[in-house]
Amino acid sequence: MTETEIKKGLAGVVVDYTAVSKVNPDTNSLLYRGYPVQDLAAAKSFEEVALLLWTGELPTAGELAEFVKAERAGRALAPNVKAAIDLLPTNCHPMDVGRTAVSVIGANHALAEESSPAAELSKAKELFAAFPAVVAYDQRRRRGLEVVEPREDLDYSQNFLWMTFGEEAAPEVVDAFRVSMVLYAEHSFNASTFTARVITSTLSDLHSAVTGAIGALKGPLHGGANEAVMHTFHEIGIDKNESREDAAARAKTWMEEALAAKKKVMGFGHRVYKHGDSRVPTMKAALDKMIEHYGRGEMLGLYDGLEAAMDEAKAIKPNLDYPAGPTYHLMGFDTEMFTPIFIAARITGWTAHIMEQRASNALIRPLSAYNGPEQRAL
Numbered sequence: 001m002t003e004t005e006i007k008k009g010l011a012g013v014v015v016d017y018t019a020v021s022k023v024n025p026d027t028n029s030l031l032y033r034g035y036p037v038q039d040l041a042a043a044k045s046f047e048e049v050a051l052l053l054w055t056g057e058l059p060t061a062g063e064l065a066e067f068v069k070a071e072r073a074g075r076a077l078a079p080n081v082k083a084a085i086d087l088l089p090t091n092c093h094p095m096d097v098g099r100t101a102v103s104v105i106g107a108n109h110a111l112a113e114e115s116s117p118a119a120e121l122s123k124a125k126e127l128f129a130a131f132p133a134v135v136a137y138d139q140r141r142r143r144g145l146e147v148v149e150p151r152e153d154l155d156y157s158q159n160f161l162w163m164t165f166g167e168e169a170a171p172e173v174v175d176a177f178r179v180s181m182v183l184y185a186e187h188s189f190n191a192s193t194f195t196a197r198v199i200t201s202t203l204s205d206l207h208s209a210v211t212g213a214i215g216a217l218k219g220p221l222h223g224g225a226n227e228a229v230m231h232t233f234h235e236i237g238i239d240k241n242e243s244r245e246d247a248a249a250r251a252k253t254w255m256e257e258a259l260a261a262k263k264k265v266m267g268f269g270h271r272v273y274k275h276g277d278s279r280v281p282t283m284k285a286a287l288d289k290m291i292e293h294y295g296r297g298e299m300l301g302l303y304d305g306l307e308a309a310m311d312e313a314k315a316i317k318p319n320l321d322y323p324a325g326p327t328y329h330l331m332g333f334d335t336e337m338f339t340p341i342f343i344a345a346r347i348t349g350w351t352a353h354i355m356e357q358r359a360s361n362a363l364i365r366p367l368s369a370y371n372g373p374e375q376r377a378l
């Protein structure tokens, strides 16, 4: 009998084609529709990147203006979305709130069961516009603060920060936030995108696919790692008055002990990149700007100390979640809100993949090798 070859975790398995993005671990690069992600992060708004991912091309000035107008007009949450959020306990995980909100937004949709390319694109655009208000609404209710309504005179990133904190963010902060959204937008067949494609492959609807993708993103081996990174920083202890060197030394000791105890340290390692994540240098530059902006050198100490100790012990490199976590912390978000921010960004990639899957569908249904008991009589 020939032994069936099992590819645990589908590691190394090529499942389908995609034209949305190319992750190349050999050149340590990431292209969105052919454009290097770091070039997009340097020069393009998140709104432009969203249109690129959905349509395959950067928008003309006219196309962008039309989208921006609709996006700004579509930011407010429907009353029953707010009511559904209000019914959830403030101590539930904010990812549960995001998952529930998308479900309600889907149930509200006039074209919920319609899956033509035009209907799918309009649903993707509407979800893109509305989701930041879910994050901001939830962040504020957890803090017992009044809801801040969206402003149409602000761009996506400015408005996201405005709705969350109730004040206009400094341009440097807005820019770092924009960069994070561009970098988080898309990453080929990662676990959450693959989940969205599996759900779509059954001919289910877009909001069901996004809701399922949120469930996959929540786990700390995937999107939940940005939150987990901050838990590590808190476990080590953050002391604003500590020197960078002292913070680095404490972080190094923490990492050595964690690795000696065979712990997995979130924010490090990647299934595809083995020599570092292509997005980290761009996100680290954004974090550096935030550290300078807020005058928080000790955070850099913690960051460097952990990274150096991991490199020395196991040569495992940070992934995007590692610099993103402390960046959102410095901006003022509660730790549990970090992965919902990731949802807001990844809605673009997920929905681009949902449309691609639908356009060339085959039910995704792999085989399993049975290793239970032989047939037996009752």
Ligand SMILES: CC(=O)SCCNC(=O)CCNC(=O)[C@H](O)C(C)(C)COP(=O)(O)OP(=O)(O)OC[C@H]1O[C@@H](n2cnc3c(N)ncnc32)[C@H](O)[C@@H]1OP(=O)(O)O
Pocket: 009, 220, 221, 222, 223, 225, 263, 264, 265, 266, 267, 268, 269, 270, 271, 272, 314, 316, 319, 320, 321
């Ligand atoms: C945006 C994103 O989703 S990026 C990913 C975010 N996830 C994380 O940061 C979670 C921490 N990292 C990990 O768990 C892993 O690196 C993964 C899940 C991302 C990739 O995992 P895989 O490709 O399955 O590799 P696997 O987990 O088998 O690791 C290979 C080896 O490296 C070790 N390793 C990998 N990552 C880490 C880590 N973060 N900390 C400690 N050891 C690690 C494993 O223990 C394993 O060692 P072993 O061979 O001695 O058993």
Ligand SMILES: O=C([O-])CC(=O)C(=O)O
Pocket: 184, 186, 187, 189, 190, 191, 222, 271, 272, 319, 320
């Ligand atoms: O590609 C992956 O497996 C995880 C990841 O980095 C992402 O989804 O951004």
